[in-house]
Amino acid sequence: MQFLTDFADQAVMLPLIATVALCLAALGWRRGALAWLMAVGVSFALVVLLKLAFATCGPEIGLPSLRSPSGHTAAAAVVAGGLAALLHHRRGVVLLTACLAAALIGATRLVLGYHTPPEVLLGGAIGVAGALGFAALAGLAPSLRLRWLFAAVVIVAVLLHGQHLDAEPRIRAMAFSLPFCVNN
Numbered sequence: 001m002q003f004l005t006d007f008a009d010q011a012v013m014l015p016l017i018a019t020v021a022l023c024l025a026a027l028g029w030r031r032g033a034l035a036w037l038m039a040v041g042v043s044f045a046l047v048v049l050l051k052l053a054f055a056t057c058g059p060e061i062g063l064p065s066l067r068s069p070s071g072h073t074a075a076a077a078v079v080a081g082g083l084a085a086l087l088h089h090r091r092g093v094v095l096l097t098a099c100l101a102a103a104l105i106g107a108t109r110l111v112l113g114y115h116t117p118p119e120v121l122l123g124g125a126i127g128v129a130g131a132l133g134f135a136a137l138a139g140l141a142p143s144l145r146l147r148w149l150f151a152a153v154v155i156v157a158v159l160l161h162g163q164h165l166d167a168e169p170r171i172r173a174m175a176f177s178l179p180f181c182v183n184n
Contacts, residue, residue: 005108008072011163013079016156020083023149028142035137036082043078043130047071047123051171068168070115070123076105077124081131083153089140091132098131099124 006012017040024033050069081098088094102124109115115123 001108001111005072005105005112005114006162006164007157008076008105009163010071010075010165010167012157012160013075014165015160016079016153019152019156020079020149023152024144027144027146027149029144032086032138032141035134035139039082039130039134039137040078042133043074043126044071046126047074048171050122050126051168052174055172065116065118066122068115068119068172069126070106070109070120071167072109073102073106073115073120073123074127074130077102077127078130078134079127081128082134083150085131085135085138086141086144086146086149089135091135094131094135095128098128102127 017036021033021037024030024036047069048071051071054066054068077098080101081094084097085094102120106115106120106124109120110117
């Protein structure tokens with residue numbers, strides 16, 4: 001399970017996301033590159049904001065089982081769904097791919113005990129929305145030679161697999177330094 005979940009670690013995902021944006025721009029599709037960065041950026045920002053809010057305010061607002069939405073699940077969904085959108089702009093294909101990626105990585109997060117079911121579902125929903133947002137913002141892709149982009153994605157994922165960013169402790173430390181909701 002750890003082997004699978006490591007593909008969605010931020011140490012893999014962040015360089016992979018940058019690679020996709022650079023490849024799309026290099027292929028001449030600036031709108032696609034900007035839509036990609038916007039959709040992924042908003043998804044990641046929402047996960048971080050919710051992690052901060054739930055870590056500090058979760059129990060006070062009646063959501064004790066939501067302490068940290070799954071960033072791995074969100075990342076897997078938005079990236080896989082976004083890549084599917086490059087191949088098939090059909091909404092159903094994007095939705096199915098994003099949901100399958102969220103289910104696969106979400107299951108690993110549950111089995112490994114890193115997240116609760118509500119946290120995995122919330123992360124998955126954010127990632128799926130991000131993938132659909134990318135498809136909507138980017139519009140139809142022009143005729144691009146995507147084999148190089150997908151080769152670059154595979155290379156980055158394989159080279160960085162097993163690396164860990166360990167963002168969670170930093171986010172939690174930041175959350176508890178914020179001046180709201182915490183009864184310290």
